[in-house]
Amino acid sequence: MTQTDAKPAASGRRESRKMSRTHAALLEALLPLLEEKAFEQITVREITARAGVGYATFFRRYPDKEALLHDLAAQEIQNLLTMTLPIFHTADTTASTEALCAYVWKHRKLWRALLTGGAAATLKEEYLRLALLVAEEQMDTDAWLPVDLAVRFCVTALVETLSWWLKHDAPPDVHVMAGIVNRLAVQPVFLPAD
Amino acid sequence: MTQTDAKPAASGRRESRKMSRTHAALLEALLPLLEEKAFEQITVREITARAGVGYATFFRRYPDKEALLHDLAAQEIQNLLTMTLPIFHTADTTASTEALCAYVWKHRKLWRALLTGGAAATLKEEYLRLALLVAEEQMDTDAWLPVDLAVRFCVTALVETLSWWLKHDAPPDVHVMAGIVNRLAVQPVFLPAD
Amino acid sequence: MTQTDAKPAASGRRESRKMSRTHAALLEALLPLLEEKAFEQITVREITARAGVGYATFFRRYPDKEALLHDLAAQEIQNLLTMTLPIFHTADTTASTEALCAYVWKHRKLWRALLTGGAAATLKEEYLRLALLVAEEQMDTDAWLPVDLAVRFCVTALVETLSWWLKHDAPPDVHVMAGIVNRLAVQPVFLPAD
Amino acid sequence: MTQTDAKPAASGRRESRKMSRTHAALLEALLPLLEEKAFEQITVREITARAGVGYATFFRRYPDKEALLHDLAAQEIQNLLTMTLPIFHTADTTASTEALCAYVWKHRKLWRALLTGGAAATLKEEYLRLALLVAEEQMDTDAWLPVDLAVRFCVTALVETLSWWLKHDAPPDVHVMAGIVNRLAVQPVFLPAD
DNA sequence: CTCTAATCGAGACGGTACGTCGCGTCTTACG
DNA sequence: CGTAAGACGCGACGTACCGTCTCGATTAGAG
Known part of the structure; x- marks a missing residue:
């Protein structure tokens, strides 16, 4: 269902503990932002900053901002x-x-x-x-x-x-x-x- | 109805022939582009190019790409x-x-x-x-x-x-x-x- | 010496009263502006506004902002x-x-x-x-x-x-x-x- | 002396190899251009193009064209x-x-x-x-x-x-x-x- | 004193460069 | 040796100013 299951599976790697922490952090960071403003106005940098995660890390999990929302x-x-x-x-x-x-x-x-x-x-x-x-x-x-x-x-x-x-x-x-x-x-x- | 009636009236100036030509050209240029792709994918440059209008001229008429669509x-x-x-x-x-x-x-x-x-x-x-x-x-x-x-x-x-x-x-x-x-x-x- | 003598002579017409008024107004408008800011920061619009002269009129007298300064x-x-x-x-x-x-x-x-x-x-x-x-x-x-x-x-x-x-x-x-x-x-x- | 020493030091980060390459490329790109034409005629795009550097990157390093020259x-x-x-x-x-x-x-x-x-x-x-x-x-x-x-x-x-x-x-x-x-x-x- | 043509003001326009912003990639340093 | 930090290329945005242009309104000079 979620991107989490798909991506790392393709790269032949189980989701490590650290990875799933990142994953969850991103999803949870998105919600409060969605309450503040429209999704299009939200930048990846804001999401990662709030999630306490590196900017580039985002793109290792999701190809897109949209993919996170989709997830x-x-x-x-x-x-x-x-x-x-x-x-x-x-x-x-x-x-x-x-x-x-x-x-x-x-x-x-x-x-x-x-x-x-x-x-x-x-x-x-x-x-x-x-x-x-x-x-x-x-x-x-x-x-x-x-x-x-x-x-x-x-x-x-x-x-x-x-x-x-x-x-x-x-x-x-x-x-x-x-x-x-x-x-x-x-x-x-x-x-x-x- | 259109921007034409509202804006220049406010500034106390009739819409000149040139202005309304530009105005119409922009509106008419948007339609064929909307048939080709989603509105967000359309750039202001495309619109103005197709309208045969200078890029900066667009912003003299509309503050935004959105404003044109709204109009x-x-x-x-x-x-x-x-x-x-x-x-x-x-x-x-x-x-x-x-x-x-x-x-x-x-x-x-x-x-x-x-x-x-x-x-x-x-x-x-x-x-x-x-x-x-x-x-x-x-x-x-x-x-x-x-x-x-x-x-x-x-x-x-x-x-x-x-x-x-x-x-x-x-x-x-x-x-x-x-x-x-x-x-x-x-x-x-x-x-x-x- | 001044642009005034040269330009209109070339077009085969004496400098009318109105023209010389414009001419003088532009020169006099430039000075106070030069006291406020650097010449490069001054726009033609500012000069003409202060001179009480139409924007396009400037270019009927001088080809350039520089030409006025030169004059x-x-x-x-x-x-x-x-x-x-x-x-x-x-x-x-x-x-x-x-x-x-x-x-x-x-x-x-x-x-x-x-x-x-x-x-x-x-x-x-x-x-x-x-x-x-x-x-x-x-x-x-x-x-x-x-x-x-x-x-x-x-x-x-x-x-x-x-x-x-x-x-x-x-x-x-x-x-x-x-x-x-x-x-x-x-x-x-x-x-x-x- | 150069921007290199000052800026990144302030942000608490050493200048990486990539950064200094960019930095040097910009400085070296300016010189040949200065031989061709006056500084004011040179555009940032020309500088970055010749330096093989992205346009926006210029402004990450210098606030201005002038700042580069100053450097x-x-x-x-x-x-x-x-x-x-x-x-x-x-x-x-x-x-x-x-x-x-x-x-x-x-x-x-x-x-x-x-x-x-x-x-x-x-x-x-x-x-x-x-x-x-x-x-x-x-x-x-x-x-x-x-x-x-x-x-x-x-x-x-x-x-x-x-x-x-x-x-x-x-x-x-x-x-x-x-x-x-x-x-x-x-x-x-x-x-x-x- | 009127009529006609030049000139003016106003400002829209095409164009060019600016400086900003965000994305998604790619490099580098660190644990 | 792999992951987090973030510099980078790219490209659209919206702004500012230039010098050209069109367009009534004004006005000066000839009749």
């Missing part, structure tokens, strides 16, 4: 996705939606950073990628709504709704929000054809 | 918005949605560039800004769905749906698409409270 | 040179030197600007040019000291000494200074060969 | 000054002056560039700075000639005379030139008060 996004999305999936397997979408909202609310500091800091695009992209993988085999392809558009709509609506929620000064509580999410992002794709 | 977006959005507005004033949303889709389809080359080239975010932002202005005075604030979220949802869903459409290899025809847009982006906000 | 220098040098020349025609160099110093002291505000503001190089160059013209026909070419070097030395020493004088916080009076100038800049070239 | 001047002046100083410590100024001229003649290619390329002003300034430091403690302050003016005169006359020499098509030989320098630049300041 961060992938981790968190995986968690969220396991909350989202049951929505489509149960008749009662309400319960699932509520679980999803509760989870996001619980980690709202993290998700606020991810959804409101310029990381949103990357995160949504990762979400989409994974959601499409699951959806392709599980959904009806003859419906009035093409599968890929359905997924794209759900994800977009979900991300938008949640980011509105987390940005809001006086956010509605989890239950109310789950109702809204259900009506806006989930129900529309389940409407009958006519 | 371009503002123009086109205004046109689209006049198509979108009637949706909310008529009982028959279908007809309005169809008109909207027809319009986009007619200018699909332009809109493809705007919606799929990295300009999408700016364009959506401008759309939102204008839509919020109109919505605040016209919509019911006591509904189950807060006005700003409703607008944000509609705009997002609309942009996402349309960009899917224009990206698609074998796009559905206008009528079908209008139906989808109606169900996904318009109807959900009009659902009764319970 | 200013030429005027003032001509005056100074008529004071300097007698030095070499009389046995008593002291009296002439004293007259020279007195003249400079009288216009010290002007000369301070010319000699300490970055205009010094141009002014010296102009001085040299004119001095060489006079010297070539009047001096002995068989002396131990080549004529052009002699002139160059005199001018340089004179300019340097005077500029030291005018920069100085507690400048010596005219009489003392004339003595110094005489010893440093004048006498050395009149030393016998052995 | 170059400081190095060479130090050498020359050690030749010039003995003049004032010996009764026989002739011998010292001759040594000075011989030294300059030996490195005439370098000095021609420094004295005739627009670098002269900077070089003279550096010369003055160092000469004043030495002079203040060694010369008689009660003389008819203020110390600072004496130094300024000597340096100016020396620079002017030497630059005339090196520019000259058929330059006098070292011995003759030393005589001239002695009479023009050195003896005048040693004249008795009356």
Whole structure:
């Protein structure tokens, strides 16, 4: 899942203790920065400085600034996705939606950073990628709504709704929000054809 | 609407012929570039070269690359918005949605560039800004769905749906698409409270 | 002498009243600026703004910023040179030197600007040019000291000494200074060969 | 003396091999350019191109084009000054002056560039700075000639005379030139008060 | 006293160099 | 001998100024 597993494996080397420390430090350094400013405004130097890591070291772990964000996004999305999936397997979408909202609310500091800091695009992209993988085999392809558009709509609506929620000064509580999410992002794709 | 009307008026000077030529050239130079690559990859030098305009001249007109895009977006959005507005004033949303889709389809080359080239975010932002202005005075604030979220949802869903459409290899025809847009982006906000 | 006489004559037109006003305004605008900062730091826009003259108008009179300075220098040098020349025609160099110093002291505000503001190089160059013209026909070419070097030395020493004088916080009076100038800049070239 | 010693010492880091190579390359690239054109006409890009060094790297080392010239001047002046100083410590100024001229003649290619390329002003300034430091403690302050003016005169006359020499098509030989320098630049300041 | 043409102010423009910034590579010193 | 520190090449940015240009508004001189 994470870059960590892939890269050093290719170079034929297990992740040493020092390496994983660096790895973790970089991921953890990114989050507080995302709360301060947009991802594009963050420089690699800032990340490495805050992580207490050499500048060049960054590029030994990740080819890019984007790769780090992608790595961060992938981790968190995986968690969220396991909350989202049951929505489509149960008749009662309400319960699932509520679980999803509760989870996001619980980690709202993290998700606020991810959804409101310029990381949103990357995160949504990762979400989409994974959601499409699951959806392709599980959904009806003859419906009035093409599968890929359905997924794209759900994800977009979900991300938008949640980011509105987390940005809001006086956010509605989890239950109310789950109702809204259900009506806006989930129900529309389940409407009958006519 | 455009920078042309606003800026020189403020400085108390009419836009000369030369100025508006430059102005138009910059706007028109951006479009073909947006079809080739993402907005962030486009350099100011490319824009000015293609516009047949001096590099420094760009910054006399716009403080930023972003400002040019914003200007371009503002123009086109205004046109689209006049198509979108009637949706909310008529009982028959279908007809309005169809008109909207027809319009986009007619200018699909332009809109493809705007919606799929990295300009999408700016364009959506401008759309939102204008839509919020109109919505605040016209919509019911006591509904189950807060006005700003409703607008944000509609705009997002609309942009996402349309960009899917224009990206698609074998796009559905206008009528079908209008139906989808109606169900996904318009109807959900009009659902009764319970 | 001045650009004024030359340029418009070439275009076959007398200098109109308006033109000479502009001309004078530019020259007079340069001086206070030279007191504030080095000539290279002064922009054409500053000069024209202070002269109350259009930017482009500057280039209708002078091809260059340098040409204006050259013009200013030429005027003032001509005056100074008529004071300097007698030095070499009389046995008593002291009296002439004293007259020279007195003249400079009288216009010290002007000369301070010319000699300490970055205009010094141009002014010296102009001085040299004119001095060489006079010297070539009047001096002995068989002396131990080549004529052009002699002139160059005199001018340089004179300019340097005077500029030291005018920069100085507690400048010596005219009489003392004339003595110094005489010893440093004048006498050395009149030393016998052995 | 050079930037090399000062800057990195301040940041607590020795100058690496790469750094000093860059440093030397820049200094050596400037010289041939100074022979071709005036310093002001030389662009930083030309310097870096000829030095085989990245454009931005220049500014990592020097804040300015001027700073590089200053650095170059400081190095060479130090050498020359050690030749010039003995003049004032010996009764026989002739011998010292001759040594000075011989030294300059030996490195005439370098000095021609420094004295005739627009670098002269900077070089003279550096010369003055160092000469004043030495002079203040060694010369008689009660003389008819203020110390600072004496130094300024000597340096100016020396620079002017030497630059005339090196520019000259058929330059006098070292011995003759030393005589001239002695009479023009050195003896005048040693004249008795009356 | 009016009409016409030169000249002016204003300032946009193409161009060139500047100095800054950030990325991703590459070297070097140190543990 | 491998890892952290950071210098470097690259290239885009936005700024400043130059000298040219276009364009009304002004004004001077001929009729």
